[in-house]
Amino acid sequence: MTKLTYQLNQLDQAATFVLKHSKAKLLFFEAEMGTGKTTLIKALVKQLGSLDNASSPTFSLVNTYKTKAETIHHFDLYRIEAEDELYDIGIETYLDNNAYVFVEWPELLKEITNEDYTIISIILDENLNRVLEVKNSN
Numbered sequence: 733m734t735k736l737t738y739q740l741n742q743l744d745q746a747a748t749f750v751l752k753h754s755k756a757k758l759l760f761f762e763a764e765m766g767t768g769k770t771t772l773i774k775a776l777v778k779q780l781g782s783l784d785n786a787s788s789p790t791f792s793l794v795n796t797y798k799t800k801a802e803t804i805h806h807f808d809l810y811r812i813e814a815e816d817e818l819y820d821i822g823i824e825t826y827l828d829n830n831a832y833v834f835v836e837w838p839e840l841l842k843e844i845t846n847e848d849y850t851i852i853s854i855i856l857d858e859n860l861n862r863v864l865e866v867k868n869s870n
Contacts, residue, residue: 736864737857740768746864747775753866754850758827760838763854768862769836770808772854776834777804788836793821803831810837815844 734753738746750759750772761769770788777786781799789795789808797804805826812818818841826833827847835841842849851867 733865733867735866737861738864739861740771743772743775744779746772746862747779749864750776750852750866751779753868754852755868755870756848756850757830757832758845758847758849759832759834760842760849760851761834761836761854762838762851764856767854767856769854772852772864773806773834773836777806780804780832794826803829805831805833807833807835807841808837809835809840812837812840815840818844 734749736746736749761773763769774786777784777797780802782797782804784797786797786806787795789806790810793807793809793811795806797806807826809818823841827845849869851865851869853865853867855863857863
């Protein structure tokens with residue numbers, strides 16, 4: 733487990749830290765609403781070389797971004813209430829193609845996946861800094 737404390741003007745450093753310490757391409761983002769999950773994911777998408785404008789997939793459930801070498805799928809599973817809904821959206825297809833998969837609100841997926849993953853947790857400290865923790869499943 734590895735930690736970094738950062739402020740929003742240090743997002744590029746936070747994204748570099750996440751990519752350096754993540755052992756998997758499946759990343760689960762755990763944090764309270766409004767803590768900066770989507771904002772960090774935007775920085776990660778940029779850092780990986782995508783020119784796409786990353787945004788929250790709250791209503792579409794998944795956004796896909798491209799780089800020259802990678803595909804990135806960004807899920808927001810906040811509205812998913814049951815495991816069968818994950819299969820209805822074809823979650824296994826997204827996990828089987830060696831792409832980066834960033835998942836906000838991953839609780840249900842974490843319960844059913846056999847893939848290696850990295851948990852990215854973000855909390856706000858008393859000074860409104862973000863404390864980022866990277867924990868790999870393997």
